[in-house]
Amino acid sequence: MLTVNGITTHFDTRRGLVRAVNDVSLEVPSGQIVGLVGESGCGKSATIRSVLGLIRPPGHTVSGEAIFEGADLLRMSKRKLRQVRGNEIGFVAQNPFGALNPILRIRDQFHNVITTHRGRMPHAKTRAITLDTLKAVGIPGPERVVDGYAHELSGGMAQRVVIGMALVLDPRLIVADEPTTALDVTIQRQILDLMRDLVLTSGRSMLLVTHDLGVVAQYCDQVVVMYAGKVVERGRVDEVFVRPAHPYTLGLLNSVPRRGAEVHTLRGRVADLVDYPPGCPFADRCSFVLEQCRSVVPEQRTAFDGGRTVACHRAEEEVSVRVARAG
Structure with missing residues (x-):
């Protein structure tokens, strides 16, 4: 579903050129979860943000390609890429409270996502879609969440809302950037179980960024190991972790x-x-x-x-x- 070939991304800083991503190649097959692992500072988040066109100055993607269902994401116009992100590729950010707008109700944030890609739609209809999505991601009593604000949510609930926003348009690929880092162990398990089930039951694929090898062993089909902005090993989880x-x-x-x-x-x-x-x-x-x-x-x-x-x-x-x- 996604083939990344030779992506290189640099950041211009006062100290010099930061080589954050160096000739990275990886694949995400249909219906599979691929784990991207490595220590902090190894370029995991910079890699997926390069793929999704989310690198901002002073960073710039120097070379490479990211082929998603036959089209190169890095060669798309900004308008076309905005149509793909959210609609065909869902992104789950590491910090749910940073991803949610603090001054908009949850229903309005879902309304904006839905209408941006599906055109004008009555608020009542997008609210109904939002309620169905919040139920699907395991939020009990979604009626009390949909009309509230982000600050009224716990960390686990906020992450479920962000996952719901990433899935509301039924994307083929989910990209998750350490989606459980700020959550306690019990909630982490619930969130990861949820995301795995959503992939397995719908034929989606997922690229999961994490530093937790236990998560990769339990939830991923393949693993890509990164070090200093480079891919040093990739293969099936059961083979890489055993040998x-x-x-x-x-x-x-x-x-x-x-x-x-x-x-x-x-x-x-x-x-x-x-x-x-x-x-x-x-x-x-x-x-x-x-x-x-x-x-x-x-x-x-x-x-x-x-x-x-x-x-x-x-x-x-x-x-x-x-x-x-x-x-």
Whole structure:
């Protein structure tokens, strides 16, 4: 449904050029949930905002393409892109209270979304559509929510409203940017269950940005691992998490707390996106580093009989050692 090829996005700052997204490619197949993971500052949110044309100055997308159902989102006019966003692609923001207008009632915000894409419509009709949508996303007593304001909602309720706004026009693709970060664990589970069910029962697809590997393991079909603005590994979740091929993926998996096991942490910090390293950006933190890693950028290559792609000079050479350590 969505194919991203070589997207590169930079930000001009006083400190220098920030290379936030570097030649990123990924795919979101129909009827699947794809997880985009990595530490904070790895370029996950910048990637999806580049795809959706939401990068604002001083940022600019330098190159690449984002093919959605045969059309390149990056080559569309602003008017056409506005028609696609919301209508065919639903976006769920990380902060629901930042996404909702504090001075408009919930019914009016839904009315604006619906009429922008469907043309003029009586308020009574859009209110009825809004009520049906709020029920679909699990809001009890939607009648008391629809006439209220964002500040009257809890975090979980506000996120359900934002999800409802993203789904009200029945888009084919949902893009969710860490939609449960600000919620407690119980509400996170409810929201993620809801979003998974909405995808599975309707034939939609979803690109889910998260830093939680447990969420990816439970809810996603495929995973894309990002580091320093680059995709370092991508493939099926059950294969990547059982048999990681990139040292960074292994490091993330080892850092997940397990009962009765020692907690491992990744040494160092994410590479400087202004003073970008000439070779592999993970070289300074890698336990398997070679001399060429510090000067030669590793190309994406297929691994394990084509089951995934990995950007590492030692993609398969050290895999048995890394898997043993992961176990």
